[in-house]
Amino acid sequence: MSASQPAFLDLEGVSRRFGDRVVLSDVTLAIPPGRITCLLGESGCGKSTLLRIISGVDRPDGGRIRMSGAEIVGPDRFVQPESRRIGFMFQDYALFPHLSVAENLAFGLRHLPKAAQRDRVAEVVARIGIAHLIDRYPHSLSGGEQQRVALARALAPQPAILLMDEPFSNLDQGLRERVRRETLATLRRIGTTAIIVTHDPQEALAVGDLIVLMRGGRIEQVGTPFEIYDRPASPYAAEFMGPCNRLTGIFSRGRIETPIGTFPADLDLPDGALALACIRPQALSIGPDGHGISARVMAKTFMGESEQIDIMVHPLAETLRMHSHVRIPMAVGEKVSLQLNGAEIHVFADDGLGANGRGTNPRETID
Incomplete structure (x- = not known):
């Protein structure tokens, strides 16, 4: 992120513990706007906890979070998840099995009039390219189709930032690469600010504009894919990336x-x-x-x-x-x-x- 480009999301000293276990320790991070940031690390390093804290599903024990300069988390402030304009795409997609694709997409738009819901669903369907799936139900969709529907549902409310937790891990290798490529093309085409959690360094190198390597609840290194691979800051970073x-x-x-x-x-x-x-x-x-x-x-x-x-x-x-x-x-x-x-x-x-x-x-x- 250039010095002239302000951060879209600022995390300052974010900490979280569960009992005696420290899960996040003094995490300070700047997320650039309109880019894809990857939170990378082995299981248990705190990356998914950090994603939940950003979304508002979990509260930190300390620290502040600012979004476009406005504080959403702090010692005396906590903005509820529904008021943050943050989309969350879960690892298992979490589609409602009893609802059609169209109904799944409209679920997060219930605050809008019916006509506005229909217009917004039509817009996101066209953008993601899933018009042929609109009347089907989740059980009849392939893994790749479910992933695209989940992406469309997360984007339908027009979130300011999209959080994705291991979004491609449930797909077979060949399908994973194709769906990942299509998803990234969509996010970059519409200029979405996204944070993607992954444990796979090769995926992070292929996906991220910025990579945040985490270790034991702390940030080990932050950099572009080339920086973090070619100039690792520690033996751990060097070995984790390959x-x-x-x-x-x-x-x-x-x-x-x-x-x-x-x-x-x-x-x-x-x-x-x-x-x-x-x-x-x-x-x-x-x-x-x-x-x-x-x-x-x-x-x-x-x-x-x-x-x-x-x-x-x-x-x-x-x-x-x-x-x-x-x-x-x-x-x-x-x-x-x-x-x-x-x-x-x-x-x-x-x-x-x-x-x-x-x-x-x-x-x-x-x-």
């Missing part, structure tokens, strides 16, 4: 020395301090033995469009993992030479978690 090989090294004169090479390190550390290199699998490549760092192929896994290869390098205790989009002729057990692409190497002060040849990925622990 697999990494972790290597501990020694910091000296603006560089980190590791068993497989020395890399630039823009760190405020004394010489001799431990530092950490997070190396993307795509940063590694191999060639015939004798043209780089001596290594050995330990395993190969064919993944369709790419191949995953585990490589052992002395004196590392565990293998390094690389991805290749070209076929690697070297067989398991064969000696090779390892080469590195420094553009995919992120360097941090050591976080004390130790180094393993193949870095852990926080996504592997998500339910």
Whole structure:
């Protein structure tokens, strides 16, 4: 968000606890207008709680929220959900099974005269492209059709902001990508300010104009997809956005020395301090033995469009993992030479978690 562009939604010091468990801790965030913001994080990090607090379904224990400059949540103020002009699209769509599509769309318009309801339903039906579904009932719709109807129902009252909680998670992979693409095209065409919750970093990279990575009830990093992937602020951010090989090294004169090479390190550390290199699998490549760092192929896994290869390098205790989009002729057990692409190497002060040849990925622990 540029300095000249005011935030549409301002969160300041928002906190929430359930009993002794702190779910949100001092969350401060600016949501830009007319853009899609993704709240990203593993299960239990507080992203869905934050969405409920924004909508008014839940109250924070502390902090303020301003919408277009007007306070809607504060120590002495709480605007009721129905007065916030905020739309909410649930993960399971929550369509009323006993109502037709037209009746579902009109449900949130009951404050309008009948003629105005019909006009507004017709407008949103045309905009979303679901005229052929208007007389059908939810049970007769496919997952993709239900998702489009749920989107239309959320947009029918003309909300100032749309909140979406894991909106594509119930769809099969192929359908998910198509519906996601159609939904994003609709939101961007009409200039909707939207906040989408997801636990999938690849989805966040594909969807968000702005990504808010959360961890343990706090904000870990905020940035555009390119910023958060190319310039992660912490080892956690680097590993959450994609697999990494972790290597501990020694910091000296603006560089980190590791068993497989020395890399630039823009760190405020004394010489001799431990530092950490997070190396993307795509940063590694191999060639015939004798043209780089001596290594050995330990395993190969064919993944369709790419191949995953585990490589052992002395004196590392565990293998390094690389991805290749070209076929690697070297067989398991064969000696090779390892080469590195420094553009995919992120360097941090050591976080004390130790180094393993193949870095852990926080996504592997998500339910």
